[in-house]
Amino acid sequence: MRVSGITTAGDWAFGKGRANYKRASQAIAQNVVTRLRSFTDDWFLDVDVGIPWLDLLGNRGTERRILRAIERTVLQTEGVREITRLEIVRRDGQRGVTISIRYIDVFNQATADTVELPA
Numbered sequence: 001m002r003v004s005g006i007t008t009a010g011d012w013a014f015g016k017g018r019a020n021y022k023r024a025s026q027a028i029a030q031n032v033v034t035r036l037r038s039f040t041d042d043w044f045l046d047v048d049v050g051i052p053w054l055d056l057l058g059n060r061g062t063e064r065r066i067l068r069a070i071e072r073t074v075l076q077t078e079g080v081r082e083i084t085r086l087e088i089v090r091r092d093g094q095r096g097v098t099i100s101i102r103y104i105d106v107f108n109q110a111t112a113d114t115v116e117l118p119a
Contacts, residue, residue: 003027006034006095025109026092030119035044035073036115054116057097070099079105085112 005013005020013020022030038050051069056062066088074080085102102112 001027005032010037019054022034025079025105025107025111028105028107029111029113030078032074032080032101032103032111033113033115035077036070036101037117057090058115063090066097070101074101074103079107081106084110 002021002023003005005022007013009039014053021027034052040050040052041047043049056066056069067086070086070088071083074083081104083101083103085100087100089100091097096116096118097117099117100112101111101115104110
């Protein structure tokens, strides 16, 4: 697996040719983070891709739905074998959320990521 790299700001990385591409576990990790940051209805080619963050984060009692949506999205990411830890921290009075996740990929690499989602 090979994907074009992105910067910490979420933009495509350019200027280093093939060095800008991510491979194997790094590519899977980037895909996981990108998919978790995707909002439903945000991509015109497939409006079902992503998580309905705006519907979930602004309402009470949606913690289980958020967990299931995250699990489903991560496990459907090509190369992810299993999730070993998942924690969500909501920010009081805000719609944002912090996701801490640990998973094992098809290369037997354990990866831990923290994803901040502003609303």
